[in-house]
Amino acid sequence: MNTFLEKFNTKYNSAPFSQIQLSDYKPAFEACIAKAKQEIDCIIHDTKAPDFDNxxxxxxxxxxxxDRLSSIFFNLNSAETSDEMQKIAxxxxxxxTEFSNDITLNEDLFKRVKAIYDTKDNLSLTVEQQTLLDKKYKGFVRNGALLNEEQKKKLREIDTQLAKLKLTFGENVLAETNNYQLHVTNEADLQGLPEGAKEAAADLAKSKNVEGWIFTLDFPSYLPFVTYVDNRELRKEISIAYGKKAFQNNEFDNQQNVKDIVRLRHERANLLGYASHAHFVLEERMAQSPEKVQSFLNDLLEKAKPAAEKEFAELTAFAKESDGIEHLEKWDGAYYSEKLKQKKFNLDDEKLKPYFKLENVLQGAFTVAEKLYGITFKEIFDIDKYHEDVKTYEVVDFEGNLVALFYADFFPRKGKRNGAWMTSFKSQFIKNGINERPHISNVCNFTPPTKTKPSLLTFNEVTTLFHEFGHGLHGMLANTTYPSLSGTSVYWDFVELPSQIMENWCYQPExxxxxxxxxxxxEIIPQEYVDKIKESANFLEGLATVRQLxxxxxxxxxxxxxxxxxxVKKFELKAFESTKLYPDVTENCMSTSxxxxxxxGYSSGYYSxxxxxxxxxxxxxxxxxxxxxxxxxxxxFKEYVLSKGGTEHPMELYKKFRGHEPTPEALLKRAGLV
Incomplete structure (x- = not known):
């Protein structure tokens, strides 16, 4: 029996993870693609004249x-993968890719869509229906519907190559992350490292049956090391290892993949009549053009660069005065930033961490959501999980109606990629009068609990949790008719608004x-710490801004x-010229990871x-x-931003919420750059 080919007999139609066999996936993909093709054929061969509904x-x-199968498979390929799973991917x-091309390059289907699009002014459609019609028509045109047969064939080839290259790129980064470990046997080499980080490293060594301490390139292991360890040589070693992922001329090298992905993206854009991949992407963004993005980035750089240079000079002087360091290197940045922060504000993460137990912070995010949006979260134990670390929650409104299912997966492990993200296992939509509620997941990599301590978060991790939870709320509170416009299905330079606004609550005493x-x-966090968190919020903000830019x-x-x-390396250096502050590290290249x-999905969109x-x-x-x-x-905010998804142009939604277009003044003021 194949789990995916039966109706899920589960609470809330949740994914039956424990019943899934790896051998289910390929036959399930074949069967689901065949069924989807039949559904498309029914639309094409409908004898009735094309209209919006049919x-x-x-x-x-x-x-x-x-869609459901794909979301389950690719989510697990990011959070709980294996060699076998990567092969299936x-x-x-x-x-x-081929199936997607079969749809967008199907002339008969496009004719039906075009017939409706050409008469759209005579149809009495809702705003959401108009948006969906525009999106479907553009989706065909932007994916080759107007090309001739030879060009369509070329487009299919490019798309197939790109799909494989992107997967390989990610697999190489994961392999390089997993392949490195720093094994320390002399405790004196760990001078400065907080006890919690040291204990986690000892636990990891023990799990690998070796003496001492093991550090990896996973962020909860890597970051405390480069931030606190006094031993500069070891900081240099792990920092260079982090920076040279997939840039080592070995089997996991990504240099050729970078070149191929960039070349193919440009070829694809040109084939579709666009000047560049960025022109193609930005047509569907609030920013609209590469010129506008470039000028947006350069304007911010002009305002942030003087502050960054001043901060870099201050950091350099501080390192020289503290330890006689003549030239500040990249492996010194986090270390001396933390020391300077402690000196200026008498505030360090180790003082704050006891106040940020993971479970309490998560409950805090839930409480903020309850106060703002009237929803409550209750942990439940009768929903299947894909790993024992995952926690599951039922989200309901004040009337007790189901709003969403929420999965929380917070600790690093071997089959999980680095970073933090939100995703969905099931979309929200309304069909046959039933509002199908979404299944949303937040995945992070925080420091796991040890034998003596629970998982205690740095303040940066607190803001990360709130950030991803903001994306989660965008998914959970979705309330649209059509699945492709639901939740986070919005312009990519709008999708970060719900996540980034949530971070603000982390700085509010209330x-x-x-x-x-x-x-x-x-004990509640002392007011002096709260004041210092707020005061230090803009600490080295110029440097942080220039780095993002x-x-x-x-x-x-x-x-x-x-x-x-x-x-690739020379190209990268040239692109970084206007933002360069630290000396370059020859062995490192950011592009390859x-x-x-x-x-x-951030190509031409990192500015977002x-x-x-x-x-x-x-x-x-x-x-x-x-x-x-x-x-x-x-x-x-709930009505115009969180629940509306991509049903209307984001600037229109924003103006309905705020009453006017946004201006950069509030950001520059908050960042202390004006």
Whole structure:
């Protein structure tokens, strides 16, 4: 019996993880693709004249079993993968690309869509229906519907190659992360490292049957090491290892993959009539053009660079004065930043961590959501999980109606990629009068509990949890008719608004009082710490801003204009010229592990983080003005931002919430850059 080919006999139709066999996937993909093709054929061969319901809406609801299967499979391939699973991913990805091309390159289907699109002004459609019609029509055109047969064939080849290359890129980064470990046997080499991080490293060594301490390139292991360990040589070693992932001329090297992905993306864009991949992508973004993005990034850089240079000079002087360091290197950055922060604010993560027990912080995020949006979270134990670390929650409104299922997966492990993300196992939509509720997941990599301590978060991890939870709320509170417009299915430079605005509550005394209590004494975080958190919020903000802008500029350099890349490292250095502060490290290259743009969906979109910061600073200013738990502002944010998904142009939705377009002033003010 194949789990995916039966109806899930589970509570809330949740994924039956424990029943899934790896051998189920390939036959399930074959069967679900065949079924989706039949559904598409029914639309094409419908004898009735094409109209919105029998073509556009039918198309949006076609292939739902395939969508569900894909979301389960690819989510697990990120959070709980294995060599065998990666092999399956390499096999099925081309099938999915081909199926997607079979739809968008089908002339008969496109004719039906075009017939409706051409008469759209005579149809009395809702705003959501108009948006869906535009999206479907553009989806065909942007994926080759107007090409001739030879060009269509070429497009299929490019798409198949790109699907495989992106997977390989990610697999190489994961392999390089897993292949490195720093084994320390002399405790004196760990001088400065907090006890919790040391204990976690000892536990890891023990699990591998070796003496001493083991550190890896997983963020909860790597970051405390480079932030606190006094031994500069060891910081250098692990820092270089981190920076040279997939840049070692070995079997996991990504240099050729970077070149191939960039070249194929440009070829694809040109084939479709666009000047570059960035022109293609940005047509469907709030920013609209590479020129606008470039000018947005450069304007911010102009304002942030003087502050960054001043901060870098201060950090350099501090390192020289403290330890006689003549030249500040990349492996010194986190270390001396932390020392300077302690000196200036007498505040360090080790003082704060006891107040940020993971369970309390998560409960805090739940309470903030309850106060703002009237939803409650209850842990349940009768939902299947894909790993014992995962916790499952039922989310209901004040009337007791199901809002969503929520999965939380917070600790690193071998089959899980680095980083933090939100995803969904089942979309929200309304069909036959039933509002199908979504199944949403937050995946992070926080420090796991040890024998003596629970999982205690750094303040940075607290904001990460709130950030991903903001994405989660965007998914959970979705309330649209059509699945492809639901939840986070919005322009990518709008998708970060719900996540980034949530981070603001982490700095508010009123919100911190809800969850920042000492894990041993229960004492609420002292007001002086809260004041210092707020005071230090802009600490080295210039450097942080320039770093983010450098990634955005690198992304635009790759995708903004077609150009041959002979040497990935040289190309990267040129793109970083205007933002360079630290000396270059010869062995390192950021591009070869820049998963956001080469594996994830951020190509030509990395600027979105800064763009969304403009939106979030402006939006949160509204909350501050009326009260951070103001019901009226929260209701407007829920109605126009969180529940509407991609049913309307984001700028229109934002203006309905805020009353005006956002301006960068609130961001610059908050960041202390004006």
């Amino acid at each position: 073509t556009i809406a039918a198309l949006d609801f076609a292939g739902q079993e395939l 390499q096999e099925v990805s081309p099938w999915l 919100a911190l009082a809800l969850f920042a209590t000492h894990y041993e004494t229960g 450098s990634f955005g500029l690198l992304d635009m350099a790759y995708h903004g204009k077609p150009q041959p890349i002979e040497d 820049f998963s956001h743009i080469f594996q994830g 983080y800064k763009w969304a910061e403009v939106l979030d600073a402006d939006a949160f200013a509204y909350f501050e003005e009326k009260g951070i738990f103001n019901k009226e502002v929260a209701a407007k």
